Amino acid sequence: MTSTYRAPLRDMRFVMDEWLDAASWWREVPDWQDLDSQTAQQVLEEAARFVEERIAPLNASADLEGCRFDAGKVTTPAGFRESYAEFVEAGWPTLSLDAEHGGQGLPQLLDVALQEMLAGANHAWLMSPGLTHGATACLQMHGSERVKTELLPKVASGEWLSTMCLTEPQAGSDVGLIRSRATEAPGTDGYFIDGSKIFISGGAHDLTENIVHLVLARLPDAPSGTKGLSLFVVPEWLEDGDGGRSRNGVHCEGIEKKMGLKGSPTCTMRFERAFGWLVGEPHRGLACLFVMMNAARLQVAMQGLGHAHTAWQRAHAYAQERAQMRAVSVPPGVTVAAGQAAPIAFHPAMRRILMELRAIVEGERAIGYWTAHWLDIAAHHADADERDRAAQLASLLTPVAKAFFTANGFDAASKALQVFGGYGYIHEYGIEQTLRDSRVSMLYEGTNEIQAIDLLVRKVLPDGAGALDILLRHVRAEARLCQESDPLVRSAGAKLGQLAEIVGNTTRMIKARHAQDPETAYRVADDYLAMLGWMLLAFAWARTLRIATPQCEAEAFYVEKRDTGRFFFDYPLAAFAYRRSLVEAGCEAALPYV
């Protein structure tokens, strides 16, 4: 009844081997010269086995059971503790960590695929290790030698889990309003932290023996606003160096009752003379966290993709099994006896939904992995200019992927739920949990509205911002390559070329209007982000069509790619023009206050 999660390994292989041709770039990187496609696939197969067998089966039960809070202690759902220990034991947290820090030194691309699987299988479970990479990167870059020696190895390996403590009741999107205080702890190399934090995922739990909190707080001489925030690392337990340890002043005061993610404890934390070390420079805490937040945003994008994929998988399976109503039409070669109910997968309204979900899932997978690939290039390319361009592009793509994928993930869950009819509303069919769990990703790690402002106001509009030009060059190059193929691919390429022109023109229009009316960019940011999202999916599908078309005789997989790509340009891409018309409205029309 509840479909079992299956990792989309075939499509992951397509994206990595054919769409990205990742391995041929890996060969240029000294550390990865021995990494070929086959090895990468073996890693993914092993990950898939772990996720399908150990993590996915805990999803529905964890939703029913939830977390328990009792006298400051949090108990996670049955099976989480054991499966997390296996996850650490198997070395999954250190997949893309540098070998010099004890990791396996594989590309982030593989990590992103693992994140997609975990999110699709069990989003609540994923929340626990969700900040390990970000915390590791942050402490590597900004931690003191002592922090790097005493804390970092256990954070990086996942032996200790981490949190990011930003939000306070009055300070959500607006971290500048944070009030938590830090004062020097006399006679030590550290500080005492006092303050209250809310919405702290994994602030307390029973998964690891220690929890390492990264906390934003103000030093006594701090200016107000974001420029007065300093970052501290505050372990739940302090080790005395002689094998003993003492409880730090870190207290969980309760967990939230939420719409979803019930297997993940969302904690209210009180820091009371909690001892911690400064990370990075005083008053520069936010800058230290940026590396963490950017990594987290691409992860959240993968949650949107993971949910959309799971929604598609569940709805697709159900639509094959469930027979209702006579068929208006049937697939070639299929017959349904007169008067018999047909699988609902044959009904046009259901096909519209299923095809749309598939087109979005597979297009997003290409774009999400492309973003990770640019992060790998930014980290490992021999040429500094290439690294810089790759970093700029990844930085542009990240907010688009975060907001666009998570909105689509929720929308996909709702559309998939509709395929189930009344059963969709019932817990045991699983899809309503997907809908509830997926909704949070539009809110956290910067709401989707914050992402849109980040994209347009910070990354596109400023003079000299070249990231959009880099992106549009890639898009136009793909459009040109498509001109050398058959009519379907040529038509897709021509449409893609038009989208690039429209995005360029629309950006110039916004810029011109914004110079006169500085509210303009804020009125249009969400729709502008969605325009880029749809253009990116068109880019994904144009390249997919170009690759798949000559392969169609080899495997049904490529025929389905061709059908799905054609469908994408025929139907869902209409949303691009819709979003463009809303951007135009926002450039022209006033927006009342009511």
Next chain:
Amino acid sequence: MTSTYRAPLRDMRFVMDEWLDAASWWREVPDWQDLDSQTAQQVLEEAARFVEERIAPLNASADLEGCRFDAGKVTTPAGFRESYAEFVEAGWPTLSLDAEHGGQGLPQLLDVALQEMLAGANHAWLMSPGLTHGATACLQMHGSERVKTELLPKVASGEWLSTMCLTEPQAGSDVGLIRSRATEAPGTDGYFIDGSKIFISGGAHDLTENIVHLVLARLPDAPSGTKGLSLFVVPEWLEDGDGGRSRNGVHCEGIEKKMGLKGSPTCTMRFERAFGWLVGEPHRGLACLFVMMNAARLQVAMQGLGHAHTAWQRAHAYAQERAQMRAVSVPPGVTVAAGQAAPIAFHPAMRRILMELRAIVEGERAIGYWTAHWLDIAAHHADADERDRAAQLASLLTPVAKAFFTANGFDAASKALQVFGGYGYIHEYGIEQTLRDSRVSMLYEGTNEIQAIDLLVRKVLPDGAGALDILLRHVRAEARLCQESDPLVRSAGAKLGQLAEIVGNTTRMIKARHAQDPETAYRVADDYLAMLGWMLLAFAWARTLRIATPQCEAEAFYVEKRDTGRFFFDYPLAAFAYRRSLVEAGCEAALPYV
């Protein structure tokens, strides 16, 4: 923290008095000659008081508590039993029931407003009396004399609650697959019913002493499919006529764990030699239920509106209170000190959401009440042709309202949740419950996809179907009236006139394509329905602008109407062209099976 429900009495008055000018038509109806606007408003004020004070406060607690099932008995959440008894005592179930049947004989229009309030305040609570009107109408029209004497009065008054037992595990949208059986009960005037039904709202509960089930089942000689279904009325308790009563063979076997509506028991029912009476002719059960289902569909539309209104009300209140980030712009006459956080209601992204919700809620209210008004005309007009035209129009509007309003209700809940940021995901802020509760209305009483097929395939495409022409005449007449006003209204009227032309042309295009490819209508039905929905909102706002404009000096209410109407034509109406482009795609492009 959780905003308190407030019924939108001012806007209800605007729609009834100015938009519909209902009272001047009431004066033409003999039964309603004494019904003036003031009396109607008094009824609504009293309803609002009851809903705000007695029903709304039970909403969040019922969601937390849920229903309990134990040994065949269902316990509803605290407060439901007492408040339902008061509801019956106050006569609310019989508001629009004819005086000759013991009712107050008021227009359905007032009933629909009551339903909007109940849905907005507490959807789960509304589920209990939700079928009273439909069951009453069905038994009045098709019940035997005995049924009318012994059961109908208690059903109509709400003393006994009713259910509609259609769905079986294999028969959801496809009622033709129903397997429940009925055989003559020897020596009586009734039948024995055997079978299993699922998803029966209120199949068992502790609210009333008896529950009257309307059950579809097959007589022994029944043909297969929908033409072999007969309707039976099956009380939970049978009275022996001497004051004694015995338990009928009706058993609740469990209740579902659902995404929302947790205060309403969704029951699995087993009928085992359950005694019941035939309603209507053998094998004509579905026809008897149509009257019930149509009434239910407009009610479900009101749920969509109620949720959208509540979502708007909650988000609007929160956005005034919550201050985050510096303002890009502020309302005229308002200042925010430099460096201070501004109410998020000032931020353009939030204004976009809040304005869109308002435009949808108020536009839908006009259209929903308009539909109810046509039902009143269909029931009470002196002229048979007028009654027929009104019935046709209401029958066309009902599936549009059901599908369009419920999809918008869910979408509004999600957009409103976004205004709350992370708090939106937390139960105590209430909006996540609105989102969960609102989702079911897209599924039941015919999924929204079934509504779209009903609209296009059954009501628009058949030769001689004149309902769309009637609608377009009303729309064009409004567009012409708008030409006599100021530039804003003239512009709205001109756009409205274009929409009517486009709908006419698009309908002809679909008809022509469908004649060649009989899958066409099924591919485009959902988007076609949405096109009509947006045209209807444009109709609502054009008329609103025409009425409000000369009144703007009288009251701020009208200035806000004008701002909201202008916004509607500037921004949300872009969705009409988007839906139209999808209809065109569906007329042109094949739809794969994947």
